[in-house]
Amino acid sequence: MAGTLLAAALLAGAVPAGSAVAAAPAPRVDLTVLVVDDGGGAVGAIAAELKSTGVPYRTVKLGEQGRPAITAAFLADTVDGRPRAKFQGVVLPSEAPGGLSAAEQSALTAYQKTYAVPQVDAYTWSHPGVGLDYTSDGGFSGVLDGVRTDVTAAGKAGPFRYLDGPVVFEDNAPQIAESYGYAGRPREGYTSYLDLPVDGGGRASLIGEYAKDGRRELVVTFAYNQYQRQFRVLARGIVEWLTQGVHLGRGRNYFSVHVDDVFAPDARWDTERNCTPGDIDCAGGPGEEEVPEIRMTAEDARYAAAWQSSSGFTLDMVYNAGSGELWKSEHGGTDALTAQLLADRARYRWINHTYTHPFLGCVQDVTVVPWRCATNANGTTKYVTRAEISAQIRDNHNWAVGKGISVDRGELVTGEHSGLKILPQQPADNPNLAGALADNGVKWIASDNSRDSAQRAVGNARTVPRHPMNVYYNVGTAAEMTDEYNWIYTSRADGGSGICEDNPATSTCLAEPLDPATGYAAYIVPQEARIALGHVVANDPRPHYVHQSNLAEERLLYPVLDKVLADYRALYADNTPLVNPRQSEVGTEFSRRAAWDKALAEGRVTAYRIGDTVTVKAPSGVVAPVTAPEGTRKRALLGSSVFGTAYAGTRSDWTSPDLLQSAVTLTLPAGA
Numbered sequence: 001m002a003g004t005l006l007a008a009a010l011l012a013g014a015v016p017a018g019s020a021v022a023a024a025p026a027p028r029v030d031l032t033v034l035v036v037d038d039g040g041g042a043v044g045a046i047a048a049e050l051k052s053t054g055v056p057y058r059t060v061k062l063g064e065q066g067r068p069a070i071t072a073a074f075l076a077d078t079v080d081g082r083p084r085a086k087f088q089g090v091v092l093p094s095e096a097p098g099g100l101s102a103a104e105q106s107a108l109t110a111y112q113k114t115y116a117v118p119q120v121d122a123y124t125w126s127h128p129g130v131g132l133d134y135t136s137d138g139g140f141s142g143v144l145d146g147v148r149t150d151v152t153a154a155g156k157a158g159p160f161r162y163l164d165g166p167v168v169f170e171d172n173a174p175q176i177a178e179s180y181g182y183a184g185r186p187r188e189g190y191t192s193y194l195d196l197p198v199d200g201g202g203r204a205s206l207i208g209e210y211a212k213d214g215r216r217e218l219v220v221t222f223a224y225n226q227y228q229r230q231f232r233v234l235a236r237g238i239v240e241w242l243t244q245g246v247h248l249g250r251g252r253n254y255f256s257v258h259v260d261d262v263f264a265p266d267a268r269w270d271t272e273r274n275c276t277p278g279d280i281d282c283a284g285g286p287g288e289e290e291v292p293e294i295r296m297t298a299e300d301a302r303y304a305a306a307w308q309s310s311s312g313f314t315l316d317m318v319y320n321a322g323s324g325e326l327w328k329s330e331h332g333g334t335d336a337l338t339a340q341l342l343a344d345r346a347r348y349r350w351i352n353h354t355y356t357h358p359f360l361g362c363v364q365d366v367t368v369v370p371w372r373c374a375t376n377a378n379g380t381t382k383y384v385t386r387a388e389i390s391a392q393i394r395d396n397h398n399w400a401v402g403k404g405i406s407v408d409r410g411e412l413v414t415g416e417h418s419g420l421k422i423l424p425q426q427p428a429d430n431p432n433l434a435g436a437l438a439d440n441g442v443k444w445i446a447s448d449n450s451r452d453s454a455q456r457a458v459g460n461a462r463t464v465p466r467h468p469m470n471v472y473y474n475v476g477t478a479a480e481m482t483d484e485y486n487w488i489y490t491s492r493a494d495g496g497s498g499i500c501e502d503n504p505a506t507s508t509c510l511a512e513p514l515d516p517a518t519g520y521a522a523y524i525v526p527q528e529a530r531i532a533l534g535h536v537v538a539n540d541p542r543p544h545y546v547h548q549s550n551l552a553e554e555r556l557l558y559p560v561l562d563k564v565l566a567d568y569r570a571l572y573a574d575n576t577p578l579v580n581p582r583q584s585e586v587g588t589e590f591s592r593r594a595a596w597d598k599a600l601a602e603g604r605v606t607a608y609r610i611g612d613t614v615t616v617k618a619p620s621g622v623v624a625p626v627t628a629p630e631g632t633r634k635r636a637l638l639g640s641s642v643f644g645t646a647y648a649g650t651r652s653d654w655t656s657p658d659l660l661q662s663a664v665t666l667t668l669p670a671g672a
Contacts (some may be wrong), residue, residue: 016395027083027115031248031607031614034086036100037071038093042123045226046091049235052539054249054593054625056600056607058087062099070104075111085115088609089242090185094124095217106580113214120242121219126184130219131210133185140196144179144222146171147196149206149230152322155193156573159241160234161647164573167194169230172530179230181206181222190219194234209241218242220429229530232537233571236648242666246614246668248607250625250652252579253572253627255313255532256586257561258446258466258545260413261473262317263324263338264357265293266549269474275496276474280366294326294476294549298336304551305344307558311565314580316543317341317348318413321399337618342403349582350400350407354392357415360384361422361430373425381426383557383570389419389436398438410443411583413545414465417448434459444587449542455590464587467535467544470528471560476553478520486513493606521559529563536568536578541586576648595622614666618656624664627652631669 033050035057037043050057060067068074076085090112096105126132126139135141148166156163169179183204186192187210210217211241218241224231236251267278275282277291295302308314328335341348354360362373363382374382393412393664400407414420419433437445442461442484449465456463475481490496491508500509514523523565532544550557568578580588599605599622607616607624618624626644632651633640636658643666655664 004617007627025082026611027085028079029085029088029115029117029609031056031243031246031616032087033089033091033242034075035059035091036062036093036097036098038099040060040093041225042220042223042404043091043093045224045231045235046120046122046238048226049239050249053239053251054596054600055239055247056241056249056605057091062093062097070100070107072107072110072492074457075107076115076520084608085111085117087117088119088244088247090119091122091242092119093122095219097359097382105640109215112216116216118218118242118244120238121220123220123223123553126182126204126221128187130217130221131187131190131208132205132219132221133187135182135184135204137508138185138198138200138202138295140181140183140198142180144169144181145174145177149194149196154191154335155207155237158193159245160193160237162236162573162576163233163571165570167230167233169569170228170530176615179223179228193237197369200612207238215386215412226251227534229537231536232534240650243627244672245627245629245650246609246672247627248605248616248625250627250647250654252541252647253539253568253576254541254581254586255318255536255538255564255568256543256545256580256582257313257469257555257557258316258351258413258583259548259551260318260353260545261323261357261548262296262319262341263327264320265323265327265549266296266473266547268292268294268476269472269480269484271480274484274487279370280371294474294552296337296548296552298340300552300555301337301340301344303555305347308347311561312574313565313578315348316351316582318351318353318545319396319400320353320355320357320415321358321396325350325399326356342405345403345405350405351411351413351583352396352400352407354415356392358384358388358392358418359416360389360392360414360419362426371425383430383432384419386432386435386439386666389430389432390439393436393440395444408582408584409441412437412440412442412444413446413583417446417451420445420447420452420463422451429458435459439463444584446543446545447582450492455587455594462587462591464590465542467532467562469532469544469546469557471546471550471556473547473549475556476549478554478556479516482514482516482519482555485519486510486516499648521558525559525563528560532560532564533567536564536626541579541581541589542553543581543583543586565632572647591623592623592625596625609668612668612670612672614664614668616655616664616666617662623654623656625652625654626664628664628666629669629672631672633667635665635667637661 037059065565126135147169150166151160151163183196183206185204190208190210192208194207195205198204207220207221210219214575267276269276315316324338364371365374376382419430421429438460444464445461447462447465449467453465474485489500490513491501491509492498494513500507546557601617604619616624627650632643634643643649657664
């Protein structure tokens, strides 16, 4: 028996003269990330980034009873005779989380070496085990609130190539420590990507790559959660490093601003009664007709056009033509504002806001406060009719077309987002709304993100959630804005409404009222700009909305927009411009994301890399988001073409197979 085995071994090892040994096939690496979750904020933040950008991942929850063991078989297998790595990257809570057994840690180490799979240490401390000196050896440990950090030359040449300026850690509440970290001096094998100056000279690292024993780790030594701006800014680079720049999913930094009520006037806040005349809860004192309304002038329109040119940013004018016609008839039959906006019509984007801005949901009974839905004789809710809704949409569209305004019939913003459900009075959409939308070819109807944040169907149309900006519709001056802000956000003892006291889970009271003379510029503007920029850097395409009153009188909107744009451009490189989508583009983006997320959840996506070839298969009709390095090409039946669009130093796109193809096939550049 022994002789037989020896002979077989010799035969197996013999190589005929003139022949070559067949090379082992290149492994298949599936485009999925393994996330080992300890329940902490750091791992949760990275998982949130993967989810929001469409990167598939599998989570193993440490401490969960019955969780799968991380073994060699869990990590890799063979498909069609080819070795398969099931994960292209691994996210761990730290370099050696306590919830993993020694055998699991050993299996991960062997897997990463075999398939060159990188690992992110989501949050750890500075020590030699991750390639850093202890912080006591010339480093830093402590609170990072308000601290300036810088992307190093290696970071800008590598995964953080989309950043240009310093990354300043948020400091939103001076009395609360929001971020803590450990910055250590790099040792051999460590390349710093984000650092800060330390006492005694030199710099210490907060993010960097540590290469050892044939493995690569991205070491992060500060605490964070998914909402903090510093993480949101750095998250793209963390994912690019983890996936080596080749992954499913894509992201953009979006910012668009809808200016509602164009051509119409807006009511003005009464600083004495702390309410808005004309509202049903504003009783006593002068009526709406006795308080000057706020409406743009021709000079305000000229300023808006000039601001757009100088800022390089386009506003969406959400217009009510009938309200403008009524204003004109009540003011001598002429309107310099309309004339100026029409002269500049090609400089803006335009969105239908209905002809006269009526409430298009249930018929409102305003004899009580708060209002309620009127009812029919049989007790059912009385709704605005389909014909009335349709006429408001049609007449506004036709007016614009007659004036030479380019307007997309498929986009609509109803007054107060009415017609859609509004709690508590109207818990369901007006049943006549969907038909009226279909009558007029409306595909995308705006909703208020603070009430209705997810995209949903309304008949054959779909909603486009919008972020309200805290620059109020009913103010024309900074003093008025600050007065109303104080009323909402101060306690009763400080003369406010006490709303913040009554709703501590959703609102925070100011420590003291803002100074009417300085409060807007010193507090509200930076606060609102910070919130808006937070949306921008979170891959959130939702438009922001304000009102024409904010472009009138003291033009309160511009300081907020100027700060958002300035802060963004100081932080990001030219290869990562703001994307300014129109409403239909936002709607399409959300629809694609929903279809993609559903396909992932159902396990109907297959994507992998073999050498320099990436293959992506998704269900018919589902377009796939893919990100790849510059130089990537998409194969066709005959030849190939440059893949995607350039953004943040990579190429990315929503893509699907060409005619007569069943999969998307990409060829990566050499060395990718």
